[in-house]
Amino acid sequence: MKRAAFTVDEVVDLTINFYRRNYIEGLFLSSGIFSSPDYTMERLVRIVKKLRTEHNFNGYIHVKTIPGASPELIQEAGLYADRLSVNIELPSELALTTLAPEKNYQEILTPMAQIRDGIIQNKEEKALFKKVPQFATAGQSTQLIVGASDENDLQIIKLSDSLYQGYGLKRVYYSGYVPVTDDARLPQVTQPPLVREHRLYQTDWLMRFYGFEADEILDPAHPYLDLEIDPKLAWALRNRHLFPIDVNVADKAMILRIPGVGARSAERIVQARRFSSLTKENLHQFGVVMKRAKHFLTCRGMAPATLGELDEQAVRRQILFGGKAVRSALVTQQLDLFAQAG
Amino acid sequence: MSLPTPLRPPTTSTAVGPIAARPAAPELRNPPADYTYDGSFEGLLTVLFRIYDRKSAPNSIQPADAAQGGLFVQPVAIETDETLATRTWDGLVRFMPQEARARLYHVFLSEDAERELLIFRYADMALRTGRDISENYADATVRRCQRLAQQLFREKHRMEAFVRFEKAQDGLFHATIEPDFDVLPLIGSHFTKRYADQRWLIFDKKRHYGLYYDLTRTDIVEFETSGATLRRGELSATVLDEREPLFKILWQAYFDHVNIPERKNLKLHYRHIPRRYWKYLSEKQPRERRFEPIKNKRGPNAQAALPGPTPPPSGEAS
Numbered sequence: 017m018k019r020a021a022f023t024v025d026e027v028v029d030l031t032i033n034f035y036r037r038n039y040i041e042g043l044f045l046s047s048g049i050f051s052s053p054d055y056t057m058e059r060l061v062r063i064v065k066k067l068r069t070e071h072n073f074n075g076y077i078h079v080k081t082i083p084g085a086s087p088e089l090i091q092e093a094g095l096y097a098d099r100l101s102v103n104i105e106l107p108s109e110l111a112l113t114t115l116a117p118e119k120n121y122q123e124i125l126t127p128m129a130q131i132r133d134g135i136i137q138n139k140e141e142k143a144l145f146k147k148v149p150q151f152a153t154a155g156q157s158t159q160l161i162v163g164a165s166d167e168n169d170l171q172i173i174k175l176s177d178s179l180y181q182g183y184g185l186k187r188v189y190y191s192g193y194v195p196v197t198d199d200a201r202l203p204q205v206t207q208p209p210l211v212r213e214h215r216l217y218q219t220d221w222l223m224r225f226y227g228f229e230a231d232e233i234l235d236p237a238h239p240y241l242d243l244e245i246d247p248k249l250a251w252a253l254r255n256r257h258l259f260p261i262d263v264n265v266a267d268k269a270m271i272l273r274i275p276g277v278g279a280r281s282a283e284r285i286v287q288a289r290r291f292s293s294l295t296k297e298n299l300h301q302f303g304v305v306m307k308r309a310k311h312f313l314t315c316r317g318m319a320p321a322t323l324g325e326l327d328e329q330a331v332r333r334q335i336l337f338g339g340k341a342v343r344s345a346l347v348t349q350q351l352d353l354f355a356q357a358g
Numbered sequence: 359m360s361l362p363t364p365l366r367p368p369t370t371s372t373a374v375g376p377i378a379a380r381p382a383a384p385e386l387r388n389p390p391a392d393y394t395y396d397g398s399f400e401g402l403l404t405v406l407f408r409i410y411d412r413k414s415a416p417n418s419i420q421p422a423d424a425a426q427g428g429l430f431v432q433p434v435a436i437e438t439d440e441t442l443a444t445r446t447w448d449g450l451v452r453f454m455p456q457e458a459r460a461r462l463y464h465v466f467l468s469e470d471a472e473r474e475l476l477i478f479r480y481a482d483m484a485l486r487t488g489r490d491i492s493e494n495y496a497d498a499t500v501r502r503c504q505r506l507a508q509q510l511f512r513e514k515h516r517m518e519a520f521v522r523f524e525k526a527q528d529g530l531f532h533a534t535i536e537p538d539f540d541v542l543p544l545i546g547s548h549f550t551k552r553y554a555d556q557r558w559l560i561f562d563k564k565r566h567y568g569l570y571y572d573l574t575r576t577d578i579v580e581f582e583t584s585g586a587t588l589r590r591g592e593l594s595a596t597v598l599d600e601r602e603p604l605f606k607i608l609w610q611a612y613f614d615h616v617n618i619p620e621r622k623n624l625k626l627h628y629r630h631i632p633r634r635y636w637k638y639l640s641e642k643q644p645r646e647r648r649f650e651p652i653k654n655k656r657g658p659n660a661q662a663a664l665p666g667p668t669p670p671p672s673g674e675a676s
Contacts, residue, residue: 030608033601036531036556037523039609039640072555194620208620287493298496 019048027063032071042076042098043067049082057085057093064096076154083123087130094134098154099186102127107160107175108167124158128183131156135184155186162216163209164193170230170239173219177230180223190216215241222248225279226272244336249275252312253328259312264293276309308335383485388414392433397421399466402474403443405436406481419474453484458492464507467540476502513537514544520631521549521560522640525599531558534638542569542578550576606640613641614649 022030027045034040045063050056060079067073079097081090094100102124131152138151158179162172176188192213219241222228226248233247234240242250252259252275261270263285271282284302288294293316300306310318311331391414395401405419412434420426425433450459462477470476479499484491494500516537523531531553542562546569549558553571559579561568570579636642 033605034609034612036553037525037605037609037640038519038521038533041519074552074554194618210621284493284495288495291491291494292496294496301501302495 021047021050024059024062024066028066028071031063031067032073035073035075040075042078043073044078044080045097046080047082049084053082053084054086054089057082057089061089061093061096064093068096078154078157081127081131083127085127087127090127090130091134094131094152095149097152099157100131100152101157101159102131104158104160104175106165107162107172108165125183128156128158128179128185132183155184157185157187157189159189159191161193162190162213168239169212169216169219169241170234170236172216173223173230173234176220177223188220190220211243212241215243215247219247227269228273245332246275248273249308249335253331256328256331260314261312262314263299264289264315274309274312276305276307276312278303311335383482384410384413386410386413386415388412390415390417392417392425392431393419393436394422394425394433395419395436396438397423398438399463400440400443401436401438402466402477403446404439405474406478407439407442407446408434408436409478416475416478419478450481450484453481454492455490458484458490461492461503461507464510464544465503467543468506468510469540470506473506476506510539510541510544513539514541516635517541517545518548520635520639521545522638523558525602526597527599528597529557529599531556533558533560534563535560536564536637537562538634540565542567545569546576606643607646609640610643610645611647611649614645 031040031043035043043064045060047056047060050059060082064077064079067077076099077097078099078101079093080101080103081093083102090100104124134151135155138148138153141148160172160175172190179185179188190213192208192210194208219228219233222233223230228248228251233251241247245253252273258270259274261274263271263274268282268286271277271285272279277285281299281302281304285294285299285304288298288302295316296306296310296318299309299313299315311334386409391412393405393409393416395405402419405416409416414434417431418433420433422435447459450462462480465473465477465480476499480491480503483497483499491497491500492504495504517535521533521535523533525531540562542560542565545560549560549569550571555573557570557572559568559570561581567578567580570577631639631642
């Protein structure tokens, strides 16, 4: 494939002129490898250094580090970038070696650990001294491609979980695979797996903001996320003995686990219930999606949910198809594709 | 350009601590009245003071030029008093935390038709309740204030992103906006910090005033109706910097090229960039030249592969 590249000055000139017109909030800087990893990384560092030191660029900068670049260059990039990322690309090690032969796990995990330690050290120094140079103040992130290799969702979320826990990542981005060329060596897919990508993001949120453990959401017996319903609802249907939850007395941790209750509505519930006992109308006003939630909670003046009498399939059907339920066109479309494929 | 006036958020004269011992709320025992004021936030704060001074609750509070009274209603016209306004503003923080007080100012900026009564009701409730009410979301007034403040914050956030400057020959960066709410007073500090080394002007066409930063300070500016170069705040093409059209085209080219057709999701797109804002977005203007998404994405065989059955498993690669 033919490749093209900007010179350092071209990127700087374009970026600063886009920035000064407020076209862009910041810069995401990435590159294919030219000559050698260090040659490429050195050019990226030169760009961000110029923008920050010569052109008063105050926007956000995210630098995608080049695999195999030397620690010194990564360290220097962190002085000017708000965020650094080391991309995993393909989640399972096996897939990684067949599809991206120039990468290996050490090349990914070593710089991740270096950035993690740099951030920790920077925080400690800031607590001690007044003037300390910044180092990747917006943390580090990574991206992995979903659907190009055959790892399952359980492997993916276990990997994310270990990155959040072990490497202090701010975000893991999941990118449904879109083929860039039709090279026969690359996997062929008809449509990017957008629903799967969406469910992975929902799971990621459950782990970061809703207190869920990866093992609670999926297990070896159920290694794939349900495409029809969101992962919290799927979890709740498997754990119906824990419901219904009385929102006027339950712990916030448990309220967060009710399907249809978001992080913000959970916050509102625990704040507002100090003033008065909450009703169904209140919950609706706080943004709770009662279509899902009504099966799993009780509140003032509300009959206990029918959950106990209905089996999992019945609740599922009622939420998916009951009343005026409208499934998103995307889900319908993609499920149809699955039906055709199967 | 004329009339440099200070930015509008009211100033606090003294720092007042957290909610401390409060005087008892005065009873509003006189017959309710209809109030009018000059439409400024200071004016509304003066009205709040007068309400308790006269012990007469409001039926309505309206700007004098927009007041619609009943046939027999004789509104009480309140004259703005800066001293009383400052006293009221300082006093509010005895009944609510700083953030809740700031929220009332945001409710005012929302230009909602009921903003004045909402602010009165919130303040009055805070006065009569023994504790901070800002989290009592079951109450309609609290919820409405919260909602308006949230909408205003969203609009402020959008305007920080949707301003598109054009560079003039004299180095001034100029932008026109028409925000849903009066957010110029709120976005000034963001742009002052972000573009500390360039002169800029953001003009609110709906409300006929602008923010101007001259490398040392940011001020509210108003325009005479017949300016030569700044006709009603708009920059005519003749005074643009010579590289300005080039960057506009480059930006449009970038915007078109990074598009990924497979991920087209217009519903989401409209939610993040509602169409009413497109008017002033350079990337949403009609193109002199339309740029295609990067061409090397699919080879000639791709079409044949598309309608085919199950894709081959990825293991076959390499």
